[in-house]
Amino acid sequence: MQVEAETVMCGIAAIISKNFRNVIPKLVRMLKNLEYRGYDSCGFAFLDGTSLVVAKAKGTIDNFVKKSGILKQTSDIGIAHTRWATHGAVSDTNAHPHLDCSGDIAVVHNGIIDNFMELREELERKGHIFRSETDTEVISHLIEHYYSQGKSFLEAIKMAIRKLRGTYALVILTRHDGDKIFFARNGQPLMIGVGNSEIYVASDIPAFLEWTKKALILRDGDIGFVSRNEIYIENVINPDLGMPEPIEVPWDPDQAQKGEFPFFMLKEIYEQPDAIQRTIMSVLHKAEGIVDDILNADFIYIVGAGSSYYSSLYAQYLYARWGLRTMAVIASEFEDIAGHVVDRNDIVFAVSQSGETFDTIQAVKIAKKRGAKIISLVNNMGSTLRMISDKSIVMGAGPEIGVAATKTFSTQIASFIVILKVILDAQGVDYEEQMKSLSMVPRVLSEKMKHFDEKAMLIAEWMKTKTDAFFLGRGLGYPIALEGSLKLKEIAYIHSESYPAGESKHGPIALIEKGFPVIEIILNDKNYDAMIAGIQEMKSRGAMIISLLPEGDQKASELSDHIVEIPHMHEEVMPILYVVPLQLLAYHVAVKRGYDPDKPRNLAKSVTVK
Numbered sequence: 001m002q003v004e005a006e007t008v009m010c011g012i013a014a015i016i017s018k019n020f021r022n023v024i025p026k027l028v029r030m031l032k033n034l035e036y037r038g039y040d041s042c043g044f045a046f047l048d049g050t051s052l053v054v055a056k057a058k059g060t061i062d063n064f065v066k067k068s069g070i071l072k073q074t075s076d077i078g079i080a081h082t083r084w085a086t087h088g089a090v091s092d093t094n095a096h097p098h099l100d101c102s103g104d105i106a107v108v109h110n111g112i113i114d115n116f117m118e119l120r121e122e123l124e125r126k127g128h129i130f131r132s133e134t135d136t137e138v139i140s141h142l143i144e145h146y147y148s149q150g151k152s153f154l155e156a157i158k159m160a161i162r163k164l165r166g167t168y169a170l171v172i173l174t175r176h177d178g179d180k181i182f183f184a185r186n187g188q189p190l191m192i193g194v195g196n197s198e199i200y201v202a203s204d205i206p207a208f209l210e211w212t213k214k215a216l217i218l219r220d221g222d223i224g225f226v227s228r229n230e231i232y233i234e235n236v237i238n239p240d241l242g243m244p245e246p247i248e249v250p251w252d253p254d255q256a257q258k259g260e261f262p263f264f265m266l267k268e269i270y271e272q273p274d275a276i277q278r279t280i281m282s283v284l285h286k287a288e289g290i291v292d293d294i295l296n297a298d299f300i301y302i303v304g305a306g307s308s309y310y311s312s313l314y315a316q317y318l319y320a321r322w323g324l325r326t327m328a329v330i331a332s333e334f335e336d337i338a339g340h341v342v343d344r345n346d347i348v349f350a351v352s353q354s355g356e357t358f359d360t361i362q363a364v365k366i367a368k369k370r371g372a373k374i375i376s377l378v379n380n381m382g383s384t385l386r387m388i389s390d391k392s393i394v395m396g397a398g399p400e401i402g403v404a405a406t407k408t409f410s411t412q413i414a415s416f417i418v419i420l421k422v423i424l425d426a427q428g429v430d431y432e433e434q435m436k437s438l439s440m441v442p443r444v445l446s447e448k449m450k451h452f453d454e455k456a457m458l459i460a461e462w463m464k465t466k467t468d469a470f471f472l473g474r475g476l477g478y479p480i481a482l483e484g485s486l487k488l489k490e491i492a493y494i495h496s497e498s499y500p501a502g503e504s505k506h507g508p509i510a511l512i513e514k515g516f517p518v519i520e521i522i523l524n525d526k527n528y529d530a531m532i533a534g535i536q537e538m539k540s541r542g543a544m545i546i547s548l549l550p551e552g553d554q555k556a557s558e559l560s561d562h563i564v565e566i567p568h569m570h571e572e573v574m575p576i577l578y579v580v581p582l583q584l585l586a587y588h589v590a591v592k593r594g595y596d597p598d599k600p601r602n603l604a605k606s607v608t609v610k
């Protein structure tokens with residue numbers, strides 16, 4: 001049997017009813033709300049009287065619910081799991097929960113246990129029989145081992161986790177102590193939702209947001225249980241830490257539902273006017289707290305992954321115009337780029353929607369060790385990144401469920417513009433015109449959304465049969481081109497690359513032949529003439545030119561096969577508008593090609609592994 005650490009990203013859900021009502025439909029619902037965290041396999045464990053029942057299988061939650069008949073079952077306490085594997089087989093036996101030998105202890109886990117092989121061998125020598133190939137299974141057997149020595153169940157869990165090396169969010173259900181859901185956290189997110197008639201435990205707030213906004217965010221080292229009348233938490237790393245303070249989640253439950261939209265991605269694209277509006281207000285209030293840090297820093301590294309890296313790059317271009325010494329760094333490259341030079345006079349500005357991305361957290365840990373100050377920009381207020389930062393700014397984008405970032409990209413850019421305004425204010429530098437433009441973005445975007453959507457749909461009809469595309473831009477247009485290219489690649493599976501337009505002469509142009517789609521991000525700035533020259537070069541080699549251009553721009557229009565006109569506003573702000581038609585283009589191409597844009601293959605919303 002091949003045994004390997006799973007390297008998984010998962011969603012965990014658990015629920016206990018305070019008044020002995022059936023929780024199974026809500027448990028299924030919680031898992032559906034977390035499906036964006038993984039969709040390879042799923043499983044449930046609940047108590048039926050005093051028996052522990054486990055049902056699990058590979059495949060989607062919807063299929064599982066249909067086939068297993070789980071909704072016909074009743075129970076007032078249960079745990080569940082949805083899994084996304086990057087390696088390690090996707091199979092029924094590898095699906096969580098995992099049991100001990102007796103079948104009395106069920107464990108669901110998010111994370112990786114690095115030393116599971118040696119623990120497994122040790123337990124096998126003691127006679128434990130393993131059923132799966134997972135690292136998680138050692139946890140249920142370890143707890144069984146300590147519990148059989150006469151410890152309390154909580155004590156047995158504590159002793160078990162002392163043996164684990166790695167990261168985990170754990171939720172455990174047992175018939176030995178069947179009125180409680182046990183949990184432990186180290187390096188993976190886990191939170192408790194406190195409802196009127198139920199208590200929830202989950203990897204993320206959207207899991208329970210439709211029933212309660214009151215949450216407790218667990219910290220590394222927290223271990224405890226929820227029962228019908230008690231929430232017990234102690235911290236094994238720092239025993240002096242009391243209970244975490246409850247927070248009131250500022251999100252609206254509707255924000256975590258699709259409503260009348262066919263997909264979360266489309267809903268989240270349409271939400272951008274509101275999300276940007278909220279973000280402007282919320283970042284404006286919080287940015288003052290970081291101004292001195294930024295002005296006193298020698299150097300600012302802006303670190304992110306995926307779309308969060310592209311918004312970081314936007315910030316680098318923008319801040320450089322105003323004399324701030326910044327560099328955007330891809331989180332997974334941070335160690336090699338800055339690991340030996342970052343120091344206590346520097347700031348690492350970590351950007352992450354989820355606040356859980358492994359690479360970003362890793363970069364932060366490296367920078368912290370070298371004494372740098374950490375400021376984070378996150379969307380998820382209960383995130384690990386927020387907890388390990390010296391200061392943190394939470395955007396007001398609301399929950400983002402679609403795997404591909406949309407509204408959190410535009411709100412990250414809006415946040416950087418607002419932060420810049422507050423910095424420049426402190427220096428007595430005028431940034432009013434840009435702020436005026438930014439404050440107009442929500443209204444302009446609302447007015448233009450339908451138009452952008454129709455245009456994108458038309459272009460998508462033509463794009464849907466293409467196999468490759470280039471996205472080109474210069475200056476502030478380049479990060480936007482990168483983001484547009486990423487969207488098309490990740491949800492429509494069209495091979496797509498993005499270059500600074502000037503660089504496209506140094507290689508990419510060799511691929512241009514008749515009908516090759518080139519998407520041009522044409523801004524009304526000092527790079528305009530160079531962009532036009534580049535388009536002419538592409539066109540003369542047969543490329544099909546799709547231009548996003550300033551409204552009324554005749555010159556670029558005449559050179560283009562398709563155009564999307566973007567309303568004028570200040571050149572430092574206007575690029576936010578450009579990203580929206582690009583998101584819609586990727587969305588429509590994906591749908592026309594028959595793909596689910598909310599669940600792109602092989603991708604996960606938050607990548608919590610190396």
Ligand code: G6P
Binds near residue numbers: 306354403
């Ligand atoms: C994954 C998601 C992307 C996201 C990236 C960074 O790859 O699919 O949409 O941009 O992670 O995520 P973060 O939560 O750190 O912004």
